Amino acid sequence: MLIGNELAGLTAGIDALYRSTPRSDGFLDKEGLIPVAMAEVEPTKLRDYAEARERLEALAVRNAGEAETQLRRDYVDEMIDSLLALVTTFEEKPISFADRVRRQIRVETQLVPDGELEGYRGTIREKLDELGYAGGSLTEDFNRWEAQARVPKEAVLAELKALILEGRERVTATMYPMAHEWMEPEGVTAVPFSAYCDYPTRKVLLNLDFPYTRFSLKHLATHEVFPGHLVHMNLRERYVAEGKMPLDGAQVVTSSASSALFEGIADNGMFFLDWVDGPEDELGVALQRLRSAMRCNAAWMMHAQGMSLDEIVPIMADKALQDPVTARSRLAFLSHNLRAPFVYAYYGGDMAVHEVWKTVAPEERKDFWEFLYDNMHTPTTLKKYWKA
Numbered sequence: 001m002l003i004g005n006e007l008a009g010l011t012a013g014i015d016a017l018y019r020s021t022p023r024s025d026g027f028l029d030k031e032g033l034i035p036v037a038m039a040e041v042e043p044t045k046l047r048d049y050a051e052a053r054e055r056l057e058a059l060a061v062r063n064a065g066e067a068e069t070q071l072r073r074d075y076v077d078e079m080i081d082s083l084l085a086l087v088t089t090f091e092e093k094p095i096s097f098a099d100r101v102r103r104q105i106r107v108e109t110q111l112v113p114d115g116e117l118e119g120y121r122g123t124i125r126e127k128l129d130e131l132g133y134a135g136g137s138l139t140e141d142f143n144r145w146e147a148q149a150r151v152p153k154e155a156v157l158a159e160l161k162a163l164i165l166e167g168r169e170r171v172t173a174t175m176y177p178m179a180h181e182w183m184e185p186e187g188v189t190a191v192p193f194s195a196y197c198d199y200p201t202r203k204v205l206l207n208l209d210f211p212y213t214r215f216s217l218k219h220l221a222t223h224e225v226f227p228g229h230l231v232h233m234n235l236r237e238r239y240v241a242e243g244k245m246p247l248d249g250a251q252v253v254t255s256s257a258s259s260a261l262f263e264g265i266a267d268n269g270m271f272f273l274d275w276v277d278g279p280e281d282e283l284g285v286a287l288q289r290l291r292s293a294m295r296c297n298a299a300w301m302m303h304a305q306g307m308s309l310d311e312i313v314p315i316m317a318d319k320a321l322q323d324p325v326t327a328r329s330r331l332a333f334l335s336h337n338l339r340a341p342f343v344y345a346y347y348g349g350d351m352a353v354h355e356v357w358k359t360v361a362p363e364e365r366k367d368f369w370e371f372l373y374d375n376m377h378t379p380t381t382l383k384k385y386w387k388a
Contacts, residue, residue, distance in 0.1 A: 012042070012251070060077060186206070188205045202230075267292075296348075297316075
C-alpha cells in the first residue's frame with residue numbers, strides 16, 4: 001500500500017501549502033483542502049506547488065506499475081489528476097471552469113439540460129396532485145404544500161434527532177452494526193451550509209436560519225449521519241486502522257476525485273434504507289434533485305458564463321421553487337475558489353451512485369455496499385468495476 005501512503009502524504013503536504021497562504025477566518029477557509037482526517041498522516045514537506053506537481057507526476061508514473069489492483073490504479077490516476085488541477089488553481093494559473101469540474105469532480109455535467117429539470121418539476125406536479133394540492137400554478141400549489149409541511153423552528157432539532165435515531169436502527173438492521181455510533185444535532189446560525197457532519201466531535205450542525213420540512217430533515221439525517229457521512233467515515237477509519245484500506249482512504253479531500261462518491265453515497269441513503277415513503281417523500285426526492293441540479297447550473301452561470309449572483313438568483317428561485325432570499329443564501333459558497341466546482345459532487349455523485357444502485361438486486365445489496373464503502377471510488381471506477 002506504498003502508493004496510498006505516498007498519495008496521502010502528498011495530499012497532506014498540498015493541504016499544508018494551501019493553509020500557509022493567509023486567508024479569511026471564515027468557515028470554508030478554515031476547512032482547508034482536507035477538512036477531516038481519520039488517521040495521522042505525516043505531510044510531505046513541499047517547497048512550493050511546483051514541487052507538488054513534480055511529485056504527483058512521478059507518483060502517477062509509478063502507480064501504473066505498482067498499483068495493487070486495476071481499480072486502485074484507475075482511482076489513484078484520477079485522484080492524482082484532480083490534485084494536479086487543484087495545484088494549477090492554487091498557483092493561479094489558467095484553467096477553465098469546465099476543466100476544473102471534469103478533472104476535479106470527474107463528471108461531464110456542465111449545464112443540467114432543461115428536459116432533465118422539467119422531469120423533476122413534472123414529478124413534483126404529479127405528487128402535489130396526489131397530495132391534494134391542485135388548482136393553481138406549480139409554484140402556487142408547491143408553496144401551499146411547503147407552508148404546511150414545514151417543521152416549526154423550535155421542533156426542528158428534536159425531529160432531526162428522532163430521524164437520526166431511526167436511521168441508526170435501519171442501518172444496524174440491514175447494513176452495518178452501528179448501535180455504538182451517534183451524532184448529536186446542534187443548532188447554528190450564520191454559516192454557509194444547511195447541515196454539516198462534524199465527525200471528530202460527533203455532532204451534526206444544523207443551520208437554523210433555513211426552514212425545513214420533515215423530508216428535508218430525513219434527507220439530512222441519512223446524508224450526514226446514517227448511512228451517509230458518519231457511516232462512510234467510520235468504516236474508512238476502521239479499515240485504514242486494520243490495514244484493509246490504503247492510508248489515503250482516511251482523508252476527506254475537498255473538490256477532488258473522491259468528492260462525487262462521498263456525496264453520492266450520502267445522497268442515496270434513503271434508497272439504501274428503503275426509506276422513501278409515499279408521495280411526500282417522492283416529491284422531496286424530486287425537489288432535492290431539482291435544486292441540486294440548479295446549483296450546478298448556477299455555478300456554471302457564474303464561473304463559465306460570467307453572470308453575477310444578482311442575475312442568477314431570480315433564475316434559481318423560479319426554476320427551483322425557492323424564494324429569492326433562500327436561493328441567494330444557498331448559493332453564497334459559490335464564490336469560494338476551492339469550493340466552486342464542489343457543488344457538482346452532489347448532483348453528479350447522486351446520479352452516479354443511483355445509476356448503479358438501480359441495477360442491484362436485493363440479494364446483491366450486501367456485496368454492493370461492501371464494494372462501495374470498502375473502496376475509494378470515482379463515478380468511473382464505480383460503474384466500471386461493479387460486477388467487473
